[in-house]
Amino acid sequence: MSELTIWTYDWVPEGARGFVRDLRLRWACEEARLPYRVQRIPFDGRESNHLAHQPFGQVPFLSDGELEIFESGAGLLHLSRKSDKLMPRDRAGEAQTLQWMIAALNSIEMVTVPWWFLKMSGDEDNALVGWMGKRLDQLEKLLGDREWLVADRFTAADLLMADVLRVSAVRSFGDRPATEAYVMRATDRSSFRKARADQIAHFEAADEKRTEDQSD
Amino acid sequence: MSELTIWTYDWVPEGARGFVRDLRLRWACEEARLPYRVQRIPFDGRESNHLAHQPFGQVPFLSDGELEIFESGAGLLHLSRKSDKLMPRDRAGEAQTLQWMIAALNSIEMVTVPWWFLKMSGDEDNALVGWMGKRLDQLEKLLGDREWLVADRFTAADLLMADVLRVSAVRSFGDRPATEAYVMRATDRSSFRKARADQIAHFEAADEKRTEDQSD
Numbered sequence: 001m002s003e004l005t006i007w008t009y010d011w012v013p014e015g016a017r018g019f020v021r022d023l024r025l026r027w028a029c030e031e032a033r034l035p036y037r038v039q040r041i042p043f044d045g046r047e048s049n050h051l052a053h054q055p056f057g058q059v060p061f062l063s064d065g066e067l068e069i070f071e072s073g074a075g076l077l078h079l080s081r082k083s084d085k086l087m088p089r090d091r092a093g094e095a096q097t098l099q100w101m102i103a104a105l106n107s108i109e110m111v112t113v114p115w116w117f118l119k120m121s122g123d124e125d126n127a128l129v130g131w132m133g134k135r136l137d138q139l140e141k142l143l144g145d146r147e148w149l150v151a152d153r154f155t156a157a158d159l160l161m162a163d164v165l166r167v168s169a170v171r172s173f174g175d176r177p178a179t180e181a182y183v184m185r186a187t188d189r190s191s192f193r194k195a196r197a198d199q200i201a202h203f204e205a206a207d208e209k210r211t212e213d214q215s216d
Numbered sequence: 217m218s219e220l221t222i223w224t225y226d227w228v229p230e231g232a233r234g235f236v237r238d239l240r241l242r243w244a245c246e247e248a249r250l251p252y253r254v255q256r257i258p259f260d261g262r263e264s265n266h267l268a269h270q271p272f273g274q275v276p277f278l279s280d281g282e283l284e285i286f287e288s289g290a291g292l293l294h295l296s297r298k299s300d301k302l303m304p305r306d307r308a309g310e311a312q313t314l315q316w317m318i319a320a321l322n323s324i325e326m327v328t329v330p331w332w333f334l335k336m337s338g339d340e341d342n343a344l345v346g347w348m349g350k351r352l353d354q355l356e357k358l359l360g361d362r363e364w365l366v367a368d369r370f371t372a373a374d375l376l377m378a379d380v381l382r383v384s385a386v387r388s389f390g391d392r393p394a395t396e397a398y399v400m401r402a403t404d405r406s407s408f409r410k411a412r413a414d415q416i417a418h419f420e421a422a423d424e425k426r427t428e429d430q431s432d
Contacts, residue, residue, distance in 0.1 A: 051354075055319075055354055055355070055358050056319075056323055056354050057354070058323075066308075067308060069314070069315045070319070071315050071318040071322060071323065073322050074311075074314045074315040077314060091283060092282075092283060095280075095284075095290075095294060096285075098293060099285045099286050099287050101290070102290040102293070102321065105289075105318065105326075106287060106322065106325065110321075110322075110326045111330065113326060114327065114330035114331075114344055118343050121343040123342075126334070126342075127333065127339055127342075128330055128333065128334070131333065138267075139271075
C-alpha cells in the first residue's frame, strides 16, 4: 500500500488554526480510515520555498507514494477514489458527489472566500454581498430537504461543503437554520473533531518549539 | 453507447455569447470526438425554472444517458474520464490533470470572477486586485517554462485554465506574454474554434426566433 502524506506548514498564526486546508485531507483520511502521515514545510518563506511542490506557495499538498498532488480539492478527489466511505461507487452516486464537490469549490467558495477577503480588508458592504446571499439562500432551500447532499449519506461532498460553510463569518451571514444544522451535523462527526484537534495540536507544538529556539 | 447532451440557455445577451460555460463541455467533446447533442432551457425564468436540474439556476448541465451532472468543472471531469485525449491514463498524468483543473477553478477563477464582478459593478480598484496580480504572476512564471500544464501535451486542464484566462478583462490585466501565448495556443485549436462558433450560432439562431415571435 502506498503511503499517504499530507504536507502542511510547520506553524501558522493562532487565528488560522483549525482552518488550514490540510484539515480537509486529514478529515477525509480519518473518515475513510486511510493511514497517513503529516509532514511540515516552513511557514517562513512560504512565498518561495516550496513552489516546486505548490506553484502558489500554499498548503496543503498530498503525496501518495511517488505521486504528488496540490489543491485540497484535488487531493480530496484523489482520496475519494480510494474509499466508498467518501464517494459511492455506483455511477450516479459518483457523479453526484463529484458535482457537489465542484459546486462547493466553484459556486460557493468562489463567493465566500473573496467576500471574506474584502470584509477582512475593511470593505464590509462590498459588491459580493448580494451574490453571496443569493447562493447561500439557494443552498439553504436545498439543505432544508435533505440531511446530506448525495445519496442520503455523508460523502466527500459534505466534507468539502461543510468545510466551506463552517467559517464563522459565512455562518453568521444571515439566519439559515437548515445550513446551520447541516454544518453542525458534519462537524460533530468524530473524524472531523479528531482532524481539527490534530491540526491545532500540530501548530501548538510549533509554538513551544519557537519559544525554545528563542531561549537558546 | 450512452448519449451525451449538453444543456444550455436558449438565448443570452450578445455580450455573453462565446463565454457561456457550455463552451467548456462543447470544447471537450470536440477535442475527444465524443458525439453530443445540445438542448435548450429557457433563459427567461432561469432563476427558478430549472432548479431541479441546477440548484443555482445556472448552465450548463450535462446528461449522459440517465446520469445528470451540473457544474461545468464536474461535467468536464466526467468527460475527461471517457477519453485520454482529455486526461492521460497513467496515474501521474491523471493526478496532475486533476490538480490543474481544480487549480483553474479554485485558485485562479476564484479570484478572476469575483474581481471581474466587482469591476463590472463599478469598483475598479477593488481589494482583489493585489491577490489577482499575484496569482497571475505565479502562473506567468510557470507558463514561461512549459507549453502545456501537464505531460507536454494539451489536456482538460489546459482547456479549463485557458477558458478562465481568455476573458478579455483578465488577459488585459497587466502584461504577461507567456500567459498570452498560452491562451493563443489553446484557443487556436480547431476544437475550440468550432465550439465557440457553434455556441455563437446557437444563440444567434434564437435572436431570429425572437424576432419572428415578435412579428407574429
